[in-house]
Amino acid sequence: MEHYYHRSDLLKFPEIGKESPELWNKFLDWYSSVFAEGALTEREKALIALAVAHTVQCPYCIDAYSQACLEKGSNLEQMTEAVHVAAAIRGGASLVHGVQMRNIVEKLQMS
Amino acid sequence: MSVGSLRQRQSPLAGAGTQLQILESVPVPSFQEKLEGHGLSLQAAEIEILQVNVGKLCNQTCAHCHVDAGPDRREIMERPVFELCLGALDRIRIPKVDITGGAPELNPHFRWFVEQVRERGRHVIDRCNLTVLLLPSQAGLAEFLAQNKVEIICSLPYYQQRETDLQRGSGVFERSIEALRKLNHLGYGGDGSPLTLNLVYNPVGAYLPGAQKQVEADFRRTLLKKFNVSFNHLYAIANMPISRFLDFLIRSGNLEGYMERLVNAFNPAAVEGLMCRNTLSVGWDGRLYDCDFNQMLDLEVLPAYPAHIREFDYEKLRMRRIVTGRHCYGCTAGAGSSCGGSIVS
Numbered sequence: 013m014e015h016y017y018h019r020s021d022l023l024k025f026p027e028i029g030k031e032s033p034e035l036w037n038k039f040l041d042w043y044s045s046v047f048a049e050g051a052l053t054e055r056e057k058a059l060i061a062l063a064v065a066h067t068v069q070c071p072y073c074i075d076a077y078s079q080a081c082l083e084k085g086s087n088l089e090q091m092t093e094a095v096h097v098a099a100a101i102r103g104g105a106s107l108v109h110g111v112q113m114r115n116i117v118e119k120l121q122m123s
Numbered sequence: 124m125s126v127g128s129l130r131q132r133q134s135p136l137a138g139a140g141t142q143l144q145i146l147e148s149v150p151v152p153s154f155q156e157k158l159e160g161h162g163l164s165l166q167a168a169e170i171e172i173l174q175v176n177v178g179k180l181c182n183q184t185c186a187h188c189h190v191d192a193g194p195d196r197r198e199i200m201e202r203p204v205f206e207l208c209l210g211a212l213d214r215i216r217i218p219k220v221d222i223t224g225g226a227p228e229l230n231p232h233f234r235w236f237v238e239q240v241r242e243r244g245r246h247v248i249d250r251c252n253l254t255v256l257l258l259p260s261q262a263g264l265a266e267f268l269a270q271n272k273v274e275i276i277c278s279l280p281y282y283q284q285r286e287t288d289l290q291r292g293s294g295v296f297e298r299s300i301e302a303l304r305k306l307n308h309l310g311y312g313g314d315g316s317p318l319t320l321n322l323v324y325n326p327v328g329a330y331l332p333g334a335q336k337q338v339e340a341d342f343r344r345t346l347l348k349k350f351n352v353s354f355n356h357l358y359a360i361a362n363m364p365i366s367r368f369l370d371f372l373i374r375s376g377n378l379e380g381y382m383e384r385l386v387n388a389f390n391p392a393a394v395e396g397l398m399c400r401n402t403l404s405v406g407w408d409g410r411l412y413d414c415d416f417n418q419m420l421d422l423e424v425l426p427a428y429p430a431h432i433r434e435f436d437y438e439k440l441r442m443r444r445i446v447t448g449r450h451c452y453g454c455t456a457g458a459g460s461s462c463g464g465s466i467v468s
Contacts, residue, residue, distance in 0.1 A: 055337055082326065085333040085341050087283060 022072045055084035061093060063098035125364040127184055128193035129367060136370050137191065140422040146364065146449040149379060151386045154451040165445040167406060167413070169400040172436065174221040175200070175208055176228040176415055178407045181251055181446040181461045183277075186346050187325060192225040192305040199225075204409040204432065205236050211435040212243055221402070223250040228264055241271050251277045253302040254295055265302075269309040274319040276358070279303075282345040286327040303352045322357045323464075329377035331388060331457050332359035335465040358464025359387070363416050363453040385452035393459025399445050405432050413445045416453070422446045 029036025057079040065073030129137040176200030181192035287296035312320035339357035346352040362368045372378040404412040409432040412418040458465035
């Protein structure tokens with residue numbers, strides 16, 4: 013095995029349900045409800061999913077939701093903005109933890 | 124990505140037989156097996172639309188074209204075949220005539236044919252690429268269509284330049300918007316106007332169209348806000364894995380993935396509303412087909428039925444069995460696809 017991630021493995025996702033079909037079916041029901049049109053459109057939800065996929069850096073999710081975004085009518089410009097939102101939150105989350113760093117330094121150092 | 128026609132490039136895919144062989148080699152179940160697996164069969168109903176493909180000549184060479192149309196193509200319908208179509212209309216009251224191509228307006232008999240069909244009181248649809256309306260050789264065309272109350276179904280794959288030009292060629296988006304404004308100015312696409320202007324959205328790549336209602340809302344909002352363009356309805360139509368789109372799928376390594384996508388999205392509820400069930404397709408030379416896609420694959424109506432418009436016999440052609448192939452998955456995926464857009468909501 014040259015890589016841990018293979019595109020074809022995405023199709024094996026349902027195999028996870030073999031040992032616990034009840035939990036798998038509950039997950040599928042919930043998942044499909046989450047992505048159904050509600051207060052947000054399916055297109056908006058797919059863009060959120062794309063951003064989150066980049067945050068959790070799941071190649072399967074990036075594959076699936078890049079295609080889903082196109083199929084819901086989004087364009088590359090909108091998808092790129094979604095990825096920037098993910099990157100900004102991720103980068104911002106690192107930066108805002110600098111406050112913790114500063115709190116510790118303030119406690120340890122002589123002022 | 125503007126490309127020459129497959130014929131011009133001397134591609135093996137210019138032959139329908141090669142396309143069919145390639146589709147047969149993809150490891151997915153045959154369309155017939157799929158239908159039978161769902162207890163379905165495909166049989167025509169009453170013929171409500173006579174779809175007349177008046178030729179392969181076009182001023183554009185779009186990357187997804189299922190006709191392999193282009194400026195180099197010379198196959199166009201001649202006057203005697205048009206007259207046979209009119210003869211068929213005289214014998215039976217088929218309410219709609221859907222004129223397609225190529226760019227159908229480039230056929231020198233186009234305007235005469237439209238007038239003849241209108242004189243017979245039939246509804247006329249022109250499948251228009253928009254840019255043809257701006258050609259110097261086509262002066263007065265938009266006005267002619269308006270005067271004859273021709274419904275225009277025009278191709279606009281996206282509401283942005285990048286995607287549209289990728290599919291249809293550099294500069295096409297800008298000219299399409301100019302043409303749409305011209306049509307709006309004539310009264311097309313306005314609320315309460317008798318002049319109907321519908322758009323066709325095709326995905327710009329190897330993926331399925333989104334929900335028609337949602338895509339239509341996005342188009343309506345953006346075209347009005349950015350370009351002050353309005354339209355009546357948008358039809359979301361999947362790309363057929365044939366001709367130049369098949370060429371793209373093969374070159375980009377997407378053929379198997381796209382076919383799997385189509386097969387996995389097979390929707391048995393879409394079968395009843397397939398366009399082949401209420402349409403008879405006439406080729407530029409008068410031969411008869413179940414749909415425009417079968418026409419491009421040289422899949423004529425079954426030998427048991429009249430093969431040419433000169434032999435038109437409504438009673439024999441209605442309720443006919445439809446010829447199918449793996450390309451038919453393009454019309455049954457997801458919400459389904461027809462010349463009138465999605466089949467199920």
